[in-house]
Amino acid sequence: MTSTTISEGQYNLFTDKTAVITGGTRGIGRAVSLKLARQGAKVLALYGRDSKSAGELDSIAKQEGLKIVCIKGDLCNDEKFSLVVEAIKAQASRIDFLVHCAASGVHRDAMDLTLKHLRWTFEINVFAIHHLLQSLVEMMPSGARVIGITSSGGTRVIPYYAAVGSSKGALEALFRHYAYELAPKGIAVNLVCPGLVLTDAVDAFPDRDARVEKAKQATPSGELVIPEDVAEMISFLCEPRSGQVIGQTIVIDGGKTLLS
Numbered sequence: 613m614t615s616t617t618i619s620e621g622q623y624n625l626f627t628d629k630t631a632v633i634t635g636g637t638r639g640i641g642r643a644v645s646l647k648l649a650r651q652g653a654k655v656l657a658l659y660g661r662d663s664k665s666a667g668e669l670d671s672i673a674k675q676e677g678l679k680i681v682c683i684k685g686d687l688c689n690d691e692k693f694s695l696v697v698e699a700i701k702a703q704a705s706r707i708d709f710l711v712h713c714a715a716s717g718v719h720r721d722a723m724d725l726t727l728k729h730l731r732w733t734f735e736i737n738v739f740a741i742h743h744l745l746q747s748l749v750e751m752m753p754s755g756a757r758v759i760g761i762t763s764s765g766g767t768r769v770i771p772y773y774a775a776v777g778s779s780k781g782a783l784e785a786l787f788r789h790y791a792y793e794l795a796p797k798g799i800a801v802n803l804v805c806p807g808l809v810l811t812d813a814v815d816a817f818p819d820r821d822a823r824v825e826k827a828k829q830a831t832p833s834g835e836l837v838i839p840e841d842v843a844e845m846i847s848f849l850c851e852p853r854s855g856q857v858i859g860q861t862i863v864i865d866g867g868k869t870l871l872s
């Protein structure tokens with residue numbers, strides 16, 4: 613991948629920076645953790661339950677000499693949330709990058725969703741980042757970044773995606789307001805919007821195989837997006853040169869949404 617080759621020359625770009633990545637040990641978040649750490653950042657990779665993935669990331673960090681600290685805690689549980697924030701503050705006095713990759717959701721038709729399903733989905737996808745940003749914003753200097761991940765389901769209908777899609781729509785609206793309110797403080801807030809990425813999350817779709825095949829056929833570049841593609845864009849959004857990109861949603865989908 614060309615972009616990876618380019619950024620290998622930027623090893624020290626974030627040497628004095630600290631990044632907090634929610635969902636930072638698995639899927640897209642793991643690629644973001646590795647990307648920013650390989651560019652020199654100290655990365656606090658938050659995760660919910662999967663200690664095996666955290667252990668694997670920890671091993672890579674040790675092998676490569678990366679500054680990655682994995683912090684476990686359910687961000688939707690108030691008590692555990694407080695412990696996570698305490699652990700972050702014990703590791704850093706300043707947060708330069710806050711990237712919200714954590715997500716969950718119930719995949720059903722809208723009419724089959726209970727309030728419990730919606731609350732579960734919104735708790736992590738939307739409320740957790742709001743709570744975390746409020747808890748950490750005082751530690752974020754001018755030049756800091758807040759980056760979220762949305763999906764095309766935030767603005768369009770995807771079968772079985774009513775819960776996650778509506779949470780992404782809410783996330784997008786919330787991030788627009790964050791962007792507007794934090795820009796005067798020098799904090800740039802943006803979202804990235806990947807096409808289908810083959811992570812564990814995709815396996816949860818009832819129509820997984822058909823969905824993957826359809827996405828492949830509908831992607832003009834001929835290749836599905838991989839976690840590293842998303843990490844590259846997030847790294848770019850963390851660079852000083854992208855500081856005037858504010859309140860935008862950057863689509864990374866191999867051209868898929870060009871088709872009507």
Ligand SMILES: NC(=O)c1ccc[n+]([C@@H]2O[C@H](COP(=O)([O-])OP(=O)(O)OC[C@H]3O[C@@H](n4cnc5c(N)ncnc54)[C@H](OP(=O)(O)O)[C@@H]3O)[C@@H](O)[C@H]2O)c1
Nearest residue numbers: 635639640659660661662686687714715763808809811813
């Ligand atoms: N994959 C795609 O096709 C795609 C497309 C567009 C957008 N996105 C978005 O990209 C982001 C990353 O997706 P992904 O596919 O990489 O997801 P993933 O592999 O399913 O990983 C989800 C992450 O969220 C964490 N998490 C979930 N609930 C949590 C909780 N209550 N507290 C703390 N952490 C929690 C998980 O931690 P544990 O593993 O420890 O439980 C895991 O690290 C999501 O926002 C997703 O909506 C994905």
